Amino acid sequence: MTLHAENIRVSYGRREVLAGVSLIAQAGEVTAIVGPNGSGKSTLLGAITASLPYKGRVHLNGQDIATLRPWELAAQRAVLPQASHLAFPFTVIEVVRLGLQSGAAGDRSDVPLRALARVGLAHYSDRSFQELSGGEAQRVMLARVLAQVWAPIEDGTPRWLLLDEPVSSLDIAHQLQVMQIARDFTQAGGGVIAVMHDLNLTALFADKVAILAGGECLASGAPCEVLTDVILSRAYGCALRVSAPPPAGIPYILPHAASA
Amino acid sequence: MSAVTDTDAHATPRDRLTRARALHWLLAVALLLACLASLQIGASDVRITGLLASLARGEALSQMERVVLLDIRLPRLAMGMLVGAALAVSGAAMQGLFRNPLADPGIVGVGAGAGLGAILAIVLGALLPTWLTGITGNQLVPFAAFLGGWGSTILLYRVSTSGGRTSVATMLLAGIALGALAGALSGILVYIADDQQLRDLTFWGLGSLAGASWAKVLAAGPMILAAIAAALMLGRGLNGLALGEATAAHIGIDVQRMKSIAILAVAAATGAAVAVSGGIGFVGIVVPHLLRLASGPDHRTLLLNSALLGATLLILADVIARTVIAPAELPIGIVTAVLGAPVFLWILLKRRGLVLS
Numbered sequence: 001m002t003l004h005a006e007n008i009r010v011s012y013g014r015r016e017v018l019a020g021v022s023l024i025a026q027a028g029e030v031t032a033i034v035g036p037n038g039s040g041k042s043t044l045l046g047a048i049t050a051s052l053p054y055k056g057r058v059h060l061n062g063q064d065i066a067t068l069r070p071w072e073l074a075a076q077r078a079v080l081p082q083a084s085h086l087a088f089p090f091t092v093i094e095v096v097r098l099g100l101q102s103g104a105a106g107d108r109s110d111v112p113l114r115a116l117a118r119v120g121l122a123h124y125s126d127r128s129f130q131e132l133s134g135g136e137a138q139r140v141m142l143a144r145v146l147a148q149v150w151a152p153i154e155d156g157t158p159r160w161l162l163l164d165e166p167v168s169s170l171d172i173a174h175q176l177q178v179m180q181i182a183r184d185f186t187q188a189g190g191g192v193i194a195v196m197h198d199l200n201l202t203a204l205f206a207d208k209v210a211i212l213a214g215g216e217c218l219a220s221g222a223p224c225e226v227l228t229d230v231i232l233s234r235a236y237g238c239a240l241r242v243s244a245p246p247p248a249g250i251p252y253i254l255p256h257a258a259s260a
Numbered sequence: 261m262s263a264v265t266d267t268d269a270h271a272t273p274r275d276r277l278t279r280a281r282a283l284h285w286l287l288a289v290a291l292l293l294a295c296l297a298s299l300q301i302g303a304s305d306v307r308i309t310g311l312l313a314s315l316a317r318g319e320a321l322s323q324m325e326r327v328v329l330l331d332i333r334l335p336r337l338a339m340g341m342l343v344g345a346a347l348a349v350s351g352a353a354m355q356g357l358f359r360n361p362l363a364d365p366g367i368v369g370v371g372a373g374a375g376l377g378a379i380l381a382i383v384l385g386a387l388l389p390t391w392l393t394g395i396t397g398n399q400l401v402p403f404a405a406f407l408g409g410w411g412s413t414i415l416l417y418r419v420s421t422s423g424g425r426t427s428v429a430t431m432l433l434a435g436i437a438l439g440a441l442a443g444a445l446s447g448i449l450v451y452i453a454d455d456q457q458l459r460d461l462t463f464w465g466l467g468s469l470a471g472a473s474w475a476k477v478l479a480a481g482p483m484i485l486a487a488i489a490a491a492l493m494l495g496r497g498l499n500g501l502a503l504g505e506a507t508a509a510h511i512g513i514d515v516q517r518m519k520s521i522a523i524l525a526v527a528a529a530t531g532a533a534v535a536v537s538g539g540i541g542f543v544g545i546v547v548p549h550l551l552r553l554a555s556g557p558d559h560r561t562l563l564l565n566s567a568l569l570g571a572t573l574l575i576l577a578d579v580i581a582r583t584v585i586a587p588a589e590l591p592i593g594i595v596t597a598v599l600g601a602p603v604f605l606w607i608l609l610k611r612r613g614l615v616l617s
Binding site: 049050051069070071072073074075078079081084085086087088089090091093094095098099113125126148 | 273359
């Protein structure tokens with residue numbers, strides 16, 4: 001099962017932000033979308049989530065998303081936005097429950113509490129969402145998204161997490177935690193597409209990487225194929241050098257670390 | 261934030277939803293008591309308790325009692341309930357739609373737009389071809405007010421919302437402009453009006469239940485009940501909308517359809533209420549706000565509770581309006597403004613604190 005975006009074009013007014021980008025993500029893999037600011041990463045995710053008008057086709061588990069109703073889409077994929085503003089003073093657990101499809105049954109389900117525990121915030125359930133810090137709010141939103149597609153596979157069909165910069169306002173421990181949640185979701189059979197800024201985390205957790213620049217896809221494939229000196233330097237417009245840590249057990253001497 | 265506190269903290273979360281559902285019953289009882297008080301208290305000394313006692317003894321009502329009860333107090337009570345519920349529900353629905361606790365049809369110009377529609381119908385209704393007035397019948401003024409409210413809600417939403425987010429400042433300023441425009445056009449119509457129409461307009465514009473009659477209840481009732489029924493189905497959608505339009509769609513809500521229904525319901529409830537009672541302010545903003553404080557912002561319970569509390573408060577405000585300067589009476593709009601405006605200022609004060617801290 002795949003999420004397949006074909007020849008996606010998006011324009012804001014006259015300006016073309018995506019000039020025909022294609023992307024294939026496999027269930028069971030973390031697919032990262034990287035690229036410099038303004039390269040069209042979030043716009044591509046916007047098209048995949050049907051949040052903005054686009055030209056081209058997006059197939060989710062073999063179905064064209066343009067033919068699916070909002071609740072049919074919501075049963076198959078959950079979307080984590082970059083930033084969330086909440087209009088009314090809901091508590092944390094109430095926000096997580098908003099992600100559940102069925103209204104009445106959802107109030108008795110223990111999934112929201114388990115989702116909160118998964119992001120390490122079970123003891124936050126009664127706090128007012130509006131009073132959380134940016135990082136806490138982002139993790140609560142992740143819990144809401146997890147609750148929406150709690151079982152990574154349902155009726156033999158994989159479900160998808162579509163994450164727009166899921167670690168942007170988190171400290172390093174929670175960055176690792178969130179990426180681990182994404183990896184666990186794929187190892188249980190679900191699919192993850194994440195827009196990423198941090199190239200090291202991407203290298204650590206992504207199974208596939210697509211790198212965008214100027215509204216086009218420069219390269220896609222396994223991290224070791226895509227995250228190379230040449231491709232990264234071209235994409236980001238500055239000189240970058242990729243290193244690899246040595247195999248375990250072999251001493252590794254970094255003279256510039258000693259003189260710093 | 262150790263792993264220990266995360267796993268052993270599976271205490272049951274505070275359940276505001278159960279409390280909000282219990283509030284349905286509490287408010288229903290309060291509404292019943294308010295109804296009894298409204299039938300009991302009035303300018304003449306006809307008392308519902310005495311009437312019930314004599315009915316129980318098998319005595320018939322006197323002609324005077326019949327008139328006071330059936331033709332004066334009951335239609336006024338019915339209209340108070342309908343208008344109070346309509347104002348509170350349209351306030352709650354509009355606040356959900358605009359994702360802002362300050363949005364209220366009366367404050368942001370929807371009431372003024374509905375008023376313009378009503379005045380147009382009152383003054384120019386006679387010029388309409390008879391086949392049209394034959395179809396609309398007693399619904400002409402409420403329907404015109406609905407159209408006026410609908411047009412202004414859509415205009416307001418277009419002006420103040422872009423990319424799925426509503427600018428509060430733009431919404432309030434656009435509301436001022438809309439209100440001024442509707443007021444100016446209404447002013448022109450007042451010059452065209454003849455003496456009888458002028459009398460109707462003045463009476464109506466004060467915001468009062470004094471003109472209550474079964475005819476008016478029948479004119480506004482169906483539209484108000486339909487609007488409330490539609491609004492009560494919006495609970496989950498408005499909850500989702502609190503996260504923004506895009507996220508609401510992502511959790512499975514048909515946002516465009518939900519918005520259209522919300523706008524229609526707000527316009528119908530506001531329009532019908534304005535058509536029969538003029539501009540009664542602050543019910544739509546105070547009632548939902550108090551309920552959010554009491555049992556949280558969940559729209560699945562907020563909308564019904566708003567209807568119940570709105571009806572209760574308006575009936576009680578009407579009792580005050582009828583009795584404080586008896587045998588004369590105050591327009592109810594004055595009572596709701598005196599009670600509601602300070603609460604509104606208090607809400608602003610609290611929000612300011614939230615923004616500054």
